[in-house]
Amino acid sequence: MTLGASDIVRLDGVEKRFGAVRALDSVDLTVQRGECLSLVGHNGAGKSTLMHILAGTVAADRGRVVIGGDEQKAYSPARAKHLGIRCVFQELSLCPNLTVAENTRVFHPVLTGLNWRRKAGALITSKLDEIFPGHGVGASDLIQDLPIARRQMVEVARAFTATDEPVRLVILDEPTSSLDSHTAGQLLAFMRRAVANGISCIFISHLLGEVLQNSDRIVVMRDGRTIAADRAEAFDRNRLVTTMGGTEAPTTEANAGDRLARGKTPLHVRARPRQQGGSTDLVAHEGEIIGLAGLAGHGQTDLLLAIFAAATSPRPDVAVNATVALVAGDRQADGIFPLWSIAENIGICSLRKLRQGVLISRRREDTLANFWRDRIKIRTPDIHNNILSLSGGNQQKALFARALGSEARIVLMDDPMRGVDVGTKLEVYDLIREEARGGRTFIWYTTETDELKKCDHVYVFRNGAIVADLARGELTEEKVIQSSFIGTDPR
């Protein structure tokens, strides 16, 4: 391997172990100036670990990290930042109790003086305007009050802001997974503009279409190794999927005859969003998969939470006739119990069922966890390991296991496929369909149009209200996008 003048990052023979798990096994990687390199692979293939090494947050056990031609001996996040490496990770790194401007100041200590808040606010706002026109984020908004999509936007924008240190390489680890298709499009267009201006990007995504369209070069990882690296044009969807080691799924859109006629089964949920005028209700019958669509943050999550709350304490605008479980999308804030094992995290929704007498039976808890580990392939040698030992996508699988393993008849899903790889997604889709056939009801908020096509019925949201009500047959991407922006009169 020759060191080209334009190589800004070179990793040689990087290895990393976590206990018995070999996360990275002699990985080589180069990134050139003004290049967008995409990294694809299954959950747990080592993508995030590799990026953490590049960002200085994890030290490699072996191997060399060369940046701008200089081998880094005492590498650290501060050093990485000084060299112009910026990161947008899956686990958002913003302080929830600070405002958007204050978080920007944390990142840029040079913003000093009495009016630092104004300076930081101007810096971040101009970058947000540049990347996400019409973003709706204020510099004085508290991070904890923003929905996850907007937090992600702030995180991305902050990574691209520059003060005294240059921006040379931005690592984007699944930046689009919490964004709706419109916002994701804005981000990808900006990424291409940045690359054209000489900034390099490493882009990680499970949406292969995005990867194929927006990268210059693609590296495929599997089981801690890079197993293919080529120009993006040399790949197509099939080659990517086979290289990653998955099987290309037959596009099984369940045909209409396979599905229930609407309204023949008992009513499970009837709910009206708070801002709803008119008479449109969300209705879900037993065994149905109901999709919630629209731009992120337009009231879908609020409605899910209202349905969840109504299951325990009745309220006038929401009627729920069965038990409810929720799969959180924002797993750090709403899902994970960080001090607990995988088994304890899965069992928490089923505690009553796991009892023997008054005490919770460890044996039953383990049986439940092992059953679901095998069924949705949670990658871990031992379900008694801490939940944080799992990669992000596998943590999400544990949350699925928690809801599906419970006795709840209604499963609410708050954009839960964030950070989940293609192969797992397909398995979970099948699982959802199977469970729905068994009489479970799913209400599924998703930012991906492909997932809406798996639903029996879709409600499109705008400004906290339902603006379109589409049966499976009527659903097209155009209709969803059109209603999300303009809003049609329901019915």
Added chain:
Amino acid sequence: MMAARRWLFASPWMWSYLGAALVWIAAIIFTRGYGAGGMLIAALSLAVFTVVVGIGQMFVITLGPGNVDLSLPANIGLSSAVAMTVMAGDDRLVAIGLAAALGCGLAIGIVNYLLIRALSIPPIIATLSASFIIQSIDISYGRGLQIKPPPGFADFTNIQILGIPLLAILTAVFTVAAGIALQRTVYGRSVLAIGQNIRAARLAGIRVGWVRFATYALSGMLGGLDGALLAGYFRGANVDIGNEYLLASVAVVVIGGTSVAGGKANVAGLWGAALFLVLLLTMLNTFGVSAGVRLLVTGFVIVAVISAAGGEKKRD
């Protein structure tokens, strides 16, 4: 040696037992071995009262940041007066007196929770202000009189079986039960879940309000029980009987290895920490230092132990 050290660092509550042993050894070296056994028995008898309130405080602190019950001293004071008044020196009324003390503590726990929930006052302020109200009630109710316990009850609190105080044995059994309740019951798991991530707990279907209510009620009841036992042991109730348990109840929880950030509790450590605190006082008494120096040293040691044992900030 390395393995032992690793084990010690992995179980921070062991420090409390180690500290208790060191302090005890220091004291018997000073007395040239005289009274070594007696010192332990006395320490066990006194540690009981700290452990009982420590268990309640531990459940409360495990609910997560901000949760603490500062009304325990006032609770102990009032409950001891209620118990002694109801018993009225009559051995036949002991059970009713104990029930009254538990009821009094329960009521205080409920009031604490209502202040926290209905008025949205942070627990630290709510329980502290509740304790002023409780103390005022205690002063007007007890009128500063020291009420004697029934002789049978006083004797009961001092019974020893094979040289070990009966109360210590019962409390040890109760401690084990509390440990099991924490790890193996729906209630205990709920407390741990809420302490780690209250939003996630709510979304996992845990009835957060109910669990917090039950925890403050439990802490109140244990404070009430402690009040009655203390009045029996020290042969009389008075307003100040619970004063030292403000610091002690929190200190044993923290020294015992329970996380102040919530979600992680350690029951076994409570005993080590309580013995440590009691033996520390005994040691200083044997050294014959003045009350001022004793307080100074106690405070200093607590700070040192918490920063050393509770100092595992990094979670990699």
